[in-house]
Amino acid sequence: MIDFSGVSQAIVRIPSLSLAPGTTVITGPNGSGKSTFLRLCAGLALPESGSVGIDGRTPRETEVGWVGEFPDQNLLFSRVYDEIAGPSLFAGAPCDETRRLVDDAARRLGIVDLLDRTVRSLSGGERALVGVATALSRHPHLLVLDEFDSHLDRETAEIVAEALERCPCRYLIRCTQDMETAALADTLLYFEKGVIVHAGSPKEVFSALQGTCFYPESWGG
Numbered sequence: 001m002i003d004f005s006g007v008s009q010a011i012v013r014i015p016s017l018s019l020a021p022g023t024t025v026i027t028g029p030n031g032s033g034k035s036t037f038l039r040l041c042a043g044l045a046l047p048e049s050g051s052v053g054i055d056g057r058t059p060r061e062t063e064v065g066w067v068g069e070f071p072d073q074n075l076l077f078s079r080v081y082d083e084i085a086g087p088s089l090f091a092g093a094p095c096d097e098t099r100r101l102v103d104d105a106a107r108r109l110g111i112v113d114l115l116d117r118t119v120r121s122l123s124g125g126e127r128a129l130v131g132v133a134t135a136l137s138r139h140p141h142l143l144v145l146d147e148f149d150s151h152l153d154r155e156t157a158e159i160v161a162e163a164l165e166r167c168p169c170r171y172l173i174r175c176t177q178d179m180e181t182a183a184l185a186d187t188l189l190y191f192e193k194g195v196i197v198h199a200g201s202p203k204e205v206f207s208a209l210q211g212t213c214f215y216p217e218s219w220g221g
C-alpha cells in the first residue's frame with residue numbers, strides 16, 4: 001500500500017490515505033494540488049509534516065519512474081539511447097543489462113528507430129515517448145505520470161496506453177484531465193484546494209461529479 005499519514009506540503013493536506021496496488025488517477029481543477037501530490041508520491045518533494053510510505057519504505061528508497069507535465073524539459077542526454085539508458089547507468093547496471101532494458105523499453109514504445117537520433121531532433125510527441133520509455137525502462141515499483149500526454153495525438157496516446165497496460169510496475173499514479181482515461185482507473189482521487197474531496201472507484205467518484213466538467217462525456221447524463 002501507499003500510505004499517507006498527516007501529510008502537509010504547500011497547499012496539500014492529506015490526514016490519512018491508503019492506495020492499493022494498481023492504477024490511481026488524480027484529477028481536479030488547476031491549482032488544486034495534483035502535481036504537488038504526485039511529487040510527494042515520487043519523493044521529489046518531502047512533506048513539511050507527516051509521512052508517505054510505499055510498502056513500508058519511503059519514496060526515495062523505492063524505485064520510481066517519473067514523467068513530468070513537459071517531458072521534453074526533463075531530458076538529460078543528447079542521444080536518445082543514452083536518455084533511456086540513464087536510470088540503468090545511474091543504478092550502476094552492467095552494459096549488457098542496460099542494452100537489453102533500453103531495447104525492450106524502446107520496442108514497447110515503438111521508438112527503436114529513434115535510438116540513434118539526438119533528442120534535439122525529435123518532435124514534442126517523440127520526446128514524450130522517450131520520457132515514458134526512460135521512466136518505465138527499469139520496471140519501477142511505482143510509475144508517476146503528471147499530465148505528460150496532454151499534447152499527444154490519438155495514435156501516439158494509444159501506443160503509450162498499451163505500453164502502460166503491459167508495464168509490470170506495482171503502482172501507477174497519474175494525473176489527467178481526460179475523464180475517459182480516468183474512468184479506466186482502479187482508484188480515482190478528485191482534488192480541490194489541496195484536499196481530496198472524493199476518493200473511490202471511478203463509478204463512485206463520478207457519481208458525485210455528475211453535472212460538472214469532471215464527468216466522462218461517454219457516460220452521458
Ligand SMILES: Nc1ncnc2c1ncn2[C@@H]1O[C@H](COP(=O)(O)OP(=O)(O)OP(=O)(O)O)[C@@H](O)[C@H]1O
Binds near residue numbers: 028034
Ligand atoms: N512549494 C510551494 N510553496 C507554495 N505554494 C506552492 C508550492 N508548490 C505549489 N504551490 C502552489 O500550490 C498550488 C497547487 O499547485 P499544483 O501545481 O500542485 O496544482 P495542480 O493541481 O497540479 O495545478 P495544474 O492543474 O494547474 O497543473 C498552486 O497554487 C501552486 O502555486
